[in-house]
Amino acid sequence: MGKPSKKKLCKLCKLKGLRKESVIYMKEHRLALCEEHFKEWFEKRVKETIKEFRMFKPNEKILVAVSGGKDSQTLWYVLNRLGYDADAFFIHLGIGDYSDESMEKVIELGKLLGKKPYIVKLEEDIGAGIPVLQNFVRGTACSVCGRIKRYQFNKIANDLGYNVVATGHNLDDESSSLLANLINWNLKYLARKYPVLPAEKGFPKKVKPLVKMTEEQIKLYAQLNNIPFTERSCPLGDTASLHFYKDVMNLIENHALGTKYRFYFEYLKKVYPIFSSLKEELIEGELQKCKICGQPSPSEICMVCRLKEKVKQQKEGS
């Protein structure tokens, strides 16, 4: 992608004999488009992705995991725009202003779409937010937060009867995490690196409809459609590490245009089938039902229920 050159004209307008200037030139597609045609192109591409990977059918109820950021907000918006029945679920993580502002953006978009998002506040549900909870368990704030979010999404999808959970992962996310997982040979993750994971073992189906779109394309689509989103990144997150492999992927992309897309989609086609067939050997341990909440868990009591207990004990002790 890149700033549109003054001389570039929208390709689709030109076909109609018009000379409308492009707002966007996508180097990797060698495609210049005006505002309207870019929006059309974006929506068509998302729809194709949904069909190609058989993510869901037109009448299925979809739960979008929204964070207030550009990707998930765009996903919620575009699914509704394409006529799908998509609701949103937001988790207020209890991370000060960051969580408050994110929640506002989600509610704002809900008003635009005429839909009320489901909201869970960790401070109410577990008794504390991530800044406190991260002290109760091993691992970084990001890993604890990720596990809690996955738990909550699975639970609410099951409780409310949604068979499909959609997340806003984009091509930059997926290609850079593929690269990181290859560099570290995390076969367990590689065996699950696919835009659709079927419902299994008490988990709903998971889909990533924005997997062909780049961060830049998504941001532009959001801006052109006045989709509200927050640009803040989580103050607890290890931004340097998160962005490192994205920077590496961009370096490789600049070296040979189109590599990001080919790298990821060739993986899906040629190599994912090999790694996923090894899945059973790679995934350690079986899952059972948590004795307290009934959600799938590798141990008798799941992490979230253990956290609730710890928070309760601490409050009683103080």
Place this chain on the structure above:
Amino acid sequence: MGKPSKKKLCKLCKLKGLRKESVIYMKEHRLALCEEHFKEWFEKRVKETIKEFRMFKPNEKILVAVSGGKDSQTLWYVLNRLGYDADAFFIHLGIGDYSDESMEKVIELGKLLGKKPYIVKLEEDIGAGIPVLQNFVRGTACSVCGRIKRYQFNKIANDLGYNVVATGHNLDDESSSLLANLINWNLKYLARKYPVLPAEKGFPKKVKPLVKMTEEQIKLYAQLNNIPFTERSCPLGDTASLHFYKDVMNLIENHALGTKYRFYFEYLKKVYPIFSSLKEELIEGELQKCKICGQPSPSEICMVCRLKEKVKQQKEGS
């Protein structure tokens, strides 16, 4: 690796109660060593690699493919130093001063080792050097040159009765080409990416004894031992492209020390067995014996014999 700090002492000298300053500090191993102990460490590590991958036995005759550069010159030197029976083979590519200087360095090292290298000059053997030959075939100068070199090494090893051909590929070469092959999903190459390839289909066994050593370590070892080598790189080579993935690997290494080594050796352990078991499906076409020279070839007449014919025709025509 990095410049030794003034305060760093050689670890092995310290164990003997000595306070000798290090000449080298290897960050990725957290190891500081003086000149003598670095040389010992280097040689021990090469010997371990040879044993670990069962490259060859102490009494086997080895043919080292030398180019005059630091890696292959060091390999020839260190194999002799470790007591192996290693001879060298050099191909004069006919690339002006570059080829002349490279050949001089090979002859010079031969004198030091008391061994005479085998030398083939393309201008004599095929009738022309790479600058002319590259015009007769498709592909870059590098790809043509690579194919001619492989042919010549296989042929001379077969003709002279060497069962093992050794090349100077180092950890930087191997990890960066692994990365490039993953990014482009060249499964055919990934299925053969191993420090030992057994003798098969008329090809001798191929081994890479320097695969655990970095470029910097090899260069330092060469300098400390006064091994003659040329620092010039081939004027026909696409240096930018060759170095790109090395730069990317170094970026990743600086982000997390030791990644280069783990990435490559975990591949060998965990993933190479998976890809190499697919080998038969990935390798297109069977090899036959060239009707003129008898070397293995995908077509009736091998590329080198076809080149000889073309050069002859052109000379007769002019």
